[in-house]
Amino acid sequence: MNDMTPPKAAQQHLKIVGTRPLRPDGVDKVTGRAKFGADIHVPNMLIGKVLRSPHAHARIKSIDVSRAQALKGVKAVITSADLCDLPSEFIPAGEMMVNFKDMTRNVMAREKALYEGHAVAAVAAVSEAVAAQALTLIEVQYEVLPHVMDVAEAMQAGAPLLHDDMFTIGVEPRPAKASNIAKRVEFGFGDLEAGFARADVIVEREFATKPVHQGYIEPHACLASVSEDGQAELWCTTQGQFIVRAFCAKLLGMDVSRLRVTASEIGGGFGGKTVVYLEPLALALSRKACRPVKMTMSRTDVFRASGPTSGAKIWVKVGATRDGRITAADALLKYQAGAFQGSPVQPGAMCAFAPYDLENVRIVGFDVVVNRPKVAAYRAPGGPIAEFAVESVIDEVALRIGMDPIEFRLKNAAKEGTRAPYGPKLGPIGLVQTLEAARAHAHYRAPLKANQGRGVASGFWFNIGGETCASINLGEDGSVGLVVGTPDIGGSRASLSMMVAEEFGIPLDQVHAIIGDTTSLGFNFLTGGSRVTFSSGMALVEAARDVIRQLRERAAKIWEVAVEEVEWVEGHARLSGKGKTLSLAELAKTAGKTGGPIIGNAAINATGAGPSLATHLVDVEVDPETGKVTILRYTAIQDAGKAVHPSYVEGQMQGGAVQGIGWALNEEYIYDDKGRMENPGFLDYRIPVCSDVPMIDTVIVEVPNPRHPYGVRGVGETPIVPPMAAIANAVSHATGVRFTDLPMSPPRVLAAIDAQRGA
Amino acid sequence: MAKQHVTTTVNGDTVEFLCETEQTLLDVLRDELYLTGSKEGCASGDCGACSVMLDGRLVCSCLVLGVEAAGRKVETIEGMARGEVLHPLQQKFLEHAALQCGICTPGFLVAAKALLEKKPNPTETEVRYWLAGNLCRCTGYDKIVRAVLDAAAVMRSA
Amino acid sequence: MARLILSGTLQKLAGGDAELEIDARDVKQLLRMLSERYPALAPHLESDAYAIAIDGEIFQDIWFAPIGPDSEVHLIPAIRGG
Numbered sequence: 001m002n003d004m005t006p007p008k009a010a011q012q013h014l015k016i017v018g019t020r021p022l023r024p025d026g027v028d029k030v031t032g033r034a035k036f037g038a039d040i041h042v043p044n045m046l047i048g049k050v051l052r053s054p055h056a057h058a059r060i061k062s063i064d065v066s067r068a069q070a071l072k073g074v075k076a077v078i079t080s081a082d083l084c085d086l087p088s089e090f091i092p093a094g095e096m097m098v099n100f101k102d103m104t105r106n107v108m109a110r111e112k113a114l115y116e117g118h119a120v121a122a123v124a125a126v127s128e129a130v131a132a133q134a135l136t137l138i139e140v141q142y143e144v145l146p147h148v149m150d151v152a153e154a155m156q157a158g159a160p161l162l163h164d165d166m167f168t169i170g171v172e173p174r175p176a177k178a179s180n181i182a183k184r185v186e187f188g189f190g191d192l193e194a195g196f197a198r199a200d201v202i203v204e205r206e207f208a209t210k211p212v213h214q215g216y217i218e219p220h221a222c223l224a225s226v227s228e229d230g231q232a233e234l235w236c237t238t239q240g241q242f243i244v245r246a247f248c249a250k251l252l253g254m255d256v257s258r259l260r261v262t263a264s265e266i267g268g269g270f271g272g273k274t275v276v277y278l279e280p281l282a283l284a285l286s287r288k289a290c291r292p293v294k295m296t297m298s299r300t301d302v303f304r305a306s307g308p309t310s311g312a313k314i315w316v317k318v319g320a321t322r323d324g325r326i327t328a329a330d331a332l333l334k335y336q337a338g339a340f341q342g343s344p345v346q347p348g349a350m351c352a353f354a355p356y357d358l359e360n361v362r363i364v365g366f367d368v369v370v371n372r373p374k375v376a377a378y379r380a381p382g383g384p385i386a387e388f389a390v391e392s393v394i395d396e397v398a399l400r401i402g403m404d405p406i407e408f409r410l411k412n413a414a415k416e417g418t419r420a421p422y423g424p425k426l427g428p429i430g431l432v433q434t435l436e437a438a439r440a441h442a443h444y445r446a447p448l449k450a451n452q453g454r455g456v457a458s459g460f461w462f463n464i465g466g467e468t469c470a471s472i473n474l475g476e477d478g479s480v481g482l483v484v485g486t487p488d489i490g491g492s493r494a495s496l497s498m499m500v501a502e503e504f505g506i507p508l509d510q511v512h513a514i515i516g517d518t519t520s521l522g523f524n525f526l527t528g529g530s531r532v533t534f535s536s537g538m539a540l541v542e543a544a545r546d547v548i549r550q551l552r553e554r555a556a557k558i559w560e561v562a563v564e565e566v567e568w569v570e571g572h573a574r575l576s577g578k579g580k581t582l583s584l585a586e587l588a589k590t591a592g593k594t595g596g597p598i599i600g601n602a603a604i605n606a607t608g609a610g611p612s613l614a615t616h617l618v619d620v621e622v623d624p625e626t627g628k629v630t631i632l633r634y635t636a637i638q639d640a641g642k643a644v645h646p647s648y649v650e651g652q653m654q655g656g657a658v659q660g661i662g663w664a665l666n667e668e669y670i671y672d673d674k675g676r677m678e679n680p681g682f683l684d685y686r687i688p689v690c691s692d693v694p695m696i697d698t699v700i701v702e703v704p705n706p707r708h709p710y711g712v713r714g715v716g717e718t719p720i721v722p723p724m725a726a727i728a729n730a731v732s733h734a735t736g737v738r739f740t741d742l743p744m745s746p747p748r749v750l751a752a753i754d755a756q757r758g759a
Numbered sequence: 760m761a762k763q764h765v766t767t768t769v770n771g772d773t774v775e776f777l778c779e780t781e782q783t784l785l786d787v788l789r790d791e792l793y794l795t796g797s798k799e800g801c802a803s804g805d806c807g808a809c810s811v812m813l814d815g816r817l818v819c820s821c822l823v824l825g826v827e828a829a830g831r832k833v834e835t836i837e838g839m840a841r842g843e844v845l846h847p848l849q850q851k852f853l854e855h856a857a858l859q860c861g862i863c864t865p866g867f868l869v870a871a872k873a874l875l876e877k878k879p880n881p882t883e884t885e886v887r888y889w890l891a892g893n894l895c896r897c898t899g900y901d902k903i904v905r906a907v908l909d910a911a912a913v914m915r916s917a
Numbered sequence: 918m919a920r921l922i923l924s925g926t927l928q929k930l931a932g933g934d935a936e937l938e939i940d941a942r943d944v945k946q947l948l949r950m951l952s953e954r955y956p957a958l959a960p961h962l963e964s965d966a967y968a969i970a971i972d973g974e975i976f977q978d979i980w981f982a983p984i985g986p987d988s989e990v991h992l993i994p995a996i997r998g999g
């Protein structure tokens with residue numbers, strides 16, 4: 001691997017990295033020109049629509065599509081028979097272990113409908129109206145079965161069983177009886193009993209959270225076109241075009257290389273667009289109709305049928321000495337996975353106590369299926385739920401021993417060398433720096449009035465690297481083109497271009513970034529895990545340094561000197577000590593004559609991603625007559641390693657904080673007693689609006705990640721980890737009541753205040 | 760039933776289209792006129808991503824029927840810049856990094872423009888309440904509000 | 918020889934063994950040896966992608982990440998993120 005040390009410039013002065021230029025793709029987005037998933041129209045295209053189960057749990061006895069097929073204007077109808085049935089095995093698809101038996105069934109039901117909204121059939125027709133009419137002509141015979149929605153109920157013996165081949169993994173001996181518990185996981189070390197015995201104060205609490213949706217404003221959308229010889233093109237809004245290709249190829253039984261997937265601009269993902277829903281259906285319909293098929297999800301279908309994150313029950317117990325040292329920490333997490341296994345209980349368990357330096361710790365987690373849509377990743381999957389519980393208990397412990405919550409965290413903070421609860425020792429991290437910044441911040445000293453309270457919480461997320469390919473092409477005029485395979489969900493084209501411009505020492509406007517389709521690059525893992533600035537950045541730096549090496553060689557040839565005598569400075573090759581230079585443009589112009597076109601490629605499995613730690617401060621006011629919680633002031637402090645474009649780092653911090661505010665105060669899936677969602681729309685599934693929140697102040701701390709040439713750490717996910725606990729702590733301090741159930745919506749807060757008043 | 764023939768003005772140009780009675784103005788803009796700048800986020804008037812101006816009034820185009828545009832004046836995001844000169848709001852959104860994924864941005868720009876035409880000197884609170892009908896999931900609204908206030912200042916001094 | 922530290926579920930499924938001396942030169946070999954030594958671990962290892970931490974650095978999905986003679990090695994479930 002190439003040398004990944006920071007460029008010489010970094011040791012002196014960075015010219016571009018760390019500044020705030022306009023993003024290169026910005027004009028298209030403010031003029032409406034940028035093309036998102038549904039913004040595509042092609043000649044001869046059909047409109048596809050999905051028929052979905054009205055039942056939360058039902059056996060599918062038969063599906064009769066004949067009348068739909070006969071309707072004028074209908075060109076194809078599909079059911080699960082048109083997709084491959086795949087055995088239950090975990091296969092790497094990209095970097096994920098995927099159970100394709102589950103995936104094919106989630107995309108279209110086979111034996112059973114397992115949640116309201118589960119796809120059972122789909123049609124492609126000449127217009128929206130004909131497609132909608134065709135759906136009404138499909139006759140499905142259901143045998144309605146009892147359903148289960150609650151994670152604790154689903155774990156009981158005798159609960160309605162979703163899968164008769166589910167035998168809990170991670171339990172010895174393996175159970176003989178099927179259940180809804182897919183997996184048991186456990187992490188930790190030390191001697192809990194001894195640890196708790198030493199504690200002067202022990203706090204033990206149970207918490208409950210509801211499923212919440214990622215809430216991306218752009219619904220799923222795609223356009224598939226399969227030709228008569230089986231070659232296929234797919235345009236879709238996705239966080240990972242290579243992952244979509246892998247999944248769809250498997251589900252349709254086609255070679256990966258026959259499917260070309262292009263990622264559109266993406267209108268929000270947050271993890272929810274790392275899986276497939278419409279894409280395999282559109283491909284199957286297009287294959288049958290031999291015409292392009294466009295499919296979009298309605299907002300109600302997005303809520304009912306695309307993965308929210310888990311709801312959960314969490315129990316946490318923490319013991320500490322009177323002088324503020326945690327002696328033992330124990331947690332039990334029960335996460336619901338939706339209809340198929342795969343909740344983020346594992347990362348939740350791993351991250352729950354990760355901000356702390358502990359000798360005795362245990363986290364046990366259960367992954368449980370229920371009759372709800374299969375969960376998908378949501379920004380730091382599993383983390384916010386676990387840390388909501390842990391950070392609330394930490395707050396209570398600090399209160400009980402009479403210590404300031406920041407001081408208490410500082411006394412127990414994880415640092416470089418601390419053993420993480422999941423095993424290995426941590427590298428350099430910035431938790432202490434964020435806590436110190438919080439303590440020093442004016443927000444922490446601001447006076448509070450009646451009915452107001454302040455909350456603090458910290459948060460951790462691992463961040464990942466992963467398979468990444470990138471390429472750099474030199475234009476004949478010296479402009480630099482770069483191609484990456486990671487869709488841009490938050491402005492990464494800006495930070496990636498900035499790192500490349502910095503490496504070359506050229507102005508930013510000479511660099512042009514595009515996101516390539518699956519044919520233009522080697523495999524790229526998806527955009528997620530806060531990995532893009534880190535991994536695509538690392539790949540681009542490697543490619544850029546390779547190009548610079550080639551440019552120096554070309555200059556050396558032209559000057560007839562040894563390459564060691566040629567330096568690269570500010571966009572020029574320079575002959576040491578002689579004052580001779582050749583610009584990037586001059587070298588590019590003669591590239592054909594000096595050896596051929598100049599390009600740089602990098603193909604890496606990026607390692608060395610560093611965790612990002614954060615501390616959030618929030619002030620709230622609770623209206624004692626309505627239970628409404630108003631966020632008065634919010635400060636998010638986070639370690640970015642190196643903020644390549646500070647505005648976009650701030651944007652991640654602010655966006656994650658506000659999603660956390662929604663999760664804490666308002667968002668939840670509400671179901672009726674038949675297991676049908678009652679609020680599948682933005683009116684009643686209330687995400688924060690502009691008037692709900694104040695300005696979100698941010699402080700970026702930089703503890704460089706030594707494994708990245710610019711010290712970058714991922715930042716995108718950590719911001720959503722602390723808010724729920726910070727707000728719950730603030731509301732507790734404002735009201736004197738400890739809130740353990742989310743969301744803390746006005747009726748619940750009012751009921752709790754009233755109960756306390758009455759008590 | 761046969762399609763309806765509609766003549767209207769969009770961003771200053773006279774246009775004609777055919778549409779089904781039940782098609783919304785949003786459907787028509789996107790699927791008949793190929794002006795895909797206005798977005799569908801919910802189709803129920805809750806997210807504001809489809810915001811356009813209809814006879815000078817801010818509306819959710821998903822709540823207006825295509826046929827209702829007949830003989831009226833429609834203004835969309837595509838008409839906001841003047842040639843290659845961006846509107847101050849568009850410029851300030853870029854400068855303040857007031858967009859991340861950008862899907863809500865056209866709706867916010869149209870809505871903010873409508874606000875500033877009515878009220879050139881809004882307070883932060885007024886901006887927040889006016890824009891409460893536009894949902895953003897990426898930014899947390901902070902930089903959007905700053906961009907609008909900054910654009911308002913620029914427009915007042917022009 | 919490198920030390921593989923097991924905790925939690927993996928430790929339980931390995932019959933309580935917390936620390937193993939393991940003579941594996943890379944990840945692929947390590948996983949194979951573990952499954953052979955502890956059959957109860959095998960389905961668990963195959964249903965989850967496991968990342969490996971070698972002296973604190975996490976390698977996701979890399980068979981040939983080298984394990985040195987004095988390395989401290991942990992298996993942790995692969996993190997995907999969202």
